[in-house]
Amino acid sequence: NAGVTQTPKFQVLKTGQSMTLQCAQDMNHNSMYWYRQDPGMGLRLIYYSASEGTTDKGEVPNGYNVSRLNKREFSLRLESAAPSQTSVYFCASSEFEFSYRGPGTEAFFGQGTRLTVV
Amino acid sequence: SQQGEEDPQALSIQEGENATMNCSYKTSINNLQWYRQNSGRGLVHLILIRSNEREKHSGRLRVTLDTSKKSSSLLITASRAADTASYFCATDPPSGGSYIPTFGRGTSLIVHP
Numbered sequence: 001n002a003g004v005t006q007t008p009k010f011q012v013l014k015t016g017q018s019m020t021l022q023c024a025q026d027m028n029h030n031s032m033y034w035y036r037q038d039p040g041m042g043l044r045l046i047y048y049s050a051s052e053g054t055t056d057k058g059e060v061p062n063g064y065n066v067s068r069l070n071k072r073e074f075s076l077r078l079e080s081a082a083p084s085q086t087s088v089y090f091c092a093s094s095e096f097e098f099s100y101r102g103p104g105t106e107a108f109f110g111q112g113t114r115l116t117v118v
Numbered sequence: 119s120q121q122g123e124e125d126p127q128a129l130s131i132q133e134g135e136n137a138t139m140n141c142s143y144k145t146s147i148n149n150l151q152w153y154r155q156n157s158g159r160g161l162v163h164l165i166l167i168r169s170n171e172r173e174k175h176s177g178r179l180r181v182t183l184d185t186s187k188k189s190s191s192l193l194i195t196a197s198r199a200a201d202t203a204s205y206f207c208a209t210d211p212p213s214g215g216s217y218i219p220t221f222g223r224g225t226s227l228i229v230h231p
Contacts, residue, residue, distance in 0.1 A: 033218065042223035090160055092219070105210070106151055107219045109160030
């Protein structure tokens with residue numbers, strides 16, 4: 001199983017450029033998430049999709065948009081990149097949605113995209 | 119805001135020693151999970167403990183949960199150099215609805231050979 005696949009692995013952008021980070025999972029998971037990880041800040045949730053067709057803002061959504069293209073794919077778009085968006089971005093997925101609790105809610109992560117905005 | 123916070127921020131030990139890290143959280147939970155992150159990689163799920171459980175084991179890992187103190191601990195016994203990584207706890211959201219893993223800042227563990 002490939003699990004969660006993110007592309008690209010590395011990217012350098014100039015301020016003001018746009019780009020889309022791609023994420024795909026092959027585990028038939030309902031929920032997908034985008035996080036960013038900065039030194040000393042841990043992982044912060046940008047957007048999530050509890051199920052196909054729905055998306056919601058997380059803790060730090062400003063400057064980003066997302067699309068849940070289908071059950072497998074969840075993309076993150078930076079419309080006008082800023083140096084403050086320099087970070088490592090992780091996509092994750094989990095099997096269950098909504099109020100289910102317990103085994104099965106563990107998240108599976110991609111390998112990350114290291115983005116630098118200059 | 120982050121629900122869970124790991125402590126200490128950094129831990130340095132010798133191979134063979136035990137490593138203990140803690141997680142404190144603010145509101146009631148249904149379960150708590152621990153993850154590991156090797157340098158430059160994504161997080162990997164280690165273990166889940168439910169709110170009605172007090173202790174759980176998985177290989178060299180032992181997790182405890184004290185809901186009255188809103189805290190959990192992860193013990194790695196007989197540590198190895200390969201255990202060098204950052205460790206995160208994750209809790210489910212305090213209210214109902216979609217499950218969204220919420221992480222703390224992590225504990226950076228270095229195991230010296």
